[in-house]
Amino acid sequence: MTAALVVVLAADRAAVEAARADVRRVVASVGGVTDAWANLTDRPLTAVSTRVTGTEIGALRAVLAQVAADHDVDLAVTDAALHEPGPGLLIMDVDSTLIQQEVIELLAAHAGREREVAAVTERAMRGELDFAESLTQRVAALVGLPQTVFEQVRRQVELSPGARNLIATAKEHGFTVAVVSGGFIEIVGPLAAELGIDHARANALEVRDGVLTGRTSGPIIDRAAKAATLRDIAASLGIPLERTVAVGDGANDLDMLATAGLGIAYNAKPIVREQAHAALNQPHLDSVLFMLGLAADRHSLDSVHD
Template sequence: MADSPSLTHTLVLVAARDATSLTPVDIRAARDLVRGAAPITLSEGEAVEIACPAPETWDNPDIGALRAVFAGRGLDVLVTPGHNRRKRLLVADMDSTIVNCETLDDIAAHTGIGAQIAEITRRSMNGEIEFEAALRERVALLRGLSTDLLERAWRDVRLNPGALELVRTMRAAGARTALVSGGFTFFTSRVAALCGFDENHANTLLAQGDTLTGTVGLPILGPDAKLAHLERLVKEGGLDMDDAMATGDGANDLAMLRVAGAGIAFHAKPTVRREIASQVNHTTLRTLLFAQGYRAAEFVTA
């Protein structure tokens, strides 16, 4: 009789707590599909992990097919190597990842040109328009408007569920955390302070007095700069890329998602979901902690 495959990977199954909960049937189905070991509960009714063989040894080695089995239940499925799961570096996008909105769109929503700018944002985040050109085009439409719009937009910003837990838990475990955004420093500095990020980087909206000039400071922080910050932080920390987790939702996040040891697409645009295998589509940022093997009892919220 042939030896059973070694359990080199871990499947993590997570339920959207506000809509459903994990059942024994869900857990048994996941275990059977990957020929896994006994499940370990990470959060009762919310998350389990199951040691399993490498995906290429499964009867159907397709993470997309596995994900589809549970999609109708509001469950997310991630499969990670079983070693080095707890990452020592987090690099996160801000808009539609750590916060629940696109902040530039929110600025525009107070001006009557919100729909026009939101459409450019949509096309840029889906990779249909080059990021830098799209940013310049959108910012130009703000020329002559009051800087008070920034404060008004800030009042609409909300952290996504799990953002505080993700950043504070990883920091408490000794990880470095960085917020790296194609948005603006006006927002990243405040979001970083709320969550406890070690550092933040973004673009600068230029103003003359209390009036926006319709221009952005140089150099523009786009996909290449996000990747460069990831590479810098890995080097400064004496780490390997396998020690890093990156998360984001748009095409301008792809460069860093491709190379990070754990690159996770978070409620991402279609072009990102087509390329990045590790995805959170139904649940919250808590899932990025479960993917690292943290139990809910270990989460830090304050």
């Protein structure tokens, strides 16, 4: 039976304090023991953590989910091994996670079909539509766009607040950083290179004579491929799955989140929040660092420069 780390965070300090008391009570009710609480930060969020022994991580997640809901806080339960020094893997979705937009919708806007494509995207992210089918429908709307649209869309992309800080700080602590996207390598590749991301995988758009054909080329990056990418990168680096962290927002990320040692739903659709190991509902992507048990003196929330 391994030790666990429980992290509680929210913008409301009083809510965190109330949740902390409930965590201790609930953990004791399932035979666990909590250590002293550590303060990770007190601004702009309040985040605290405690080490728990004597109970299984799966059981803890199940009983503490209600505490999070009761007090409207974000709560993560992770294997304490994830927080020990050493190599790890942080892998993220791109659209609406690393960046604030959906790239397919930015591309579709140049074709005058943004609203139509956005409706299909929303259904896919809620899990109402098979991803491969939805991708085929949306990419078909791009037929006839000139290849020069890629550079225009790259300039439109806006990072999620705290993205640069999350990447830099994770790497400082020994994490390899990767992105895997149901979007497009023509946008994701240059973005990953600019941010110092170690691995990037995404779909490729077919181009002929400088014009988009409305089709993709190569294998489709769907939810199964995202999970496989996590496993492949971790295996190539000799990183055990319990030292992997995945972050995403849509149904296409569910397999990846389930495969990781810690799967975090970031401002996600309801189906993803319900199934992920932890849900993060904060405006700063680098709040992920607190779910890794990193204290604020090791980094600062950074949204100004993103």
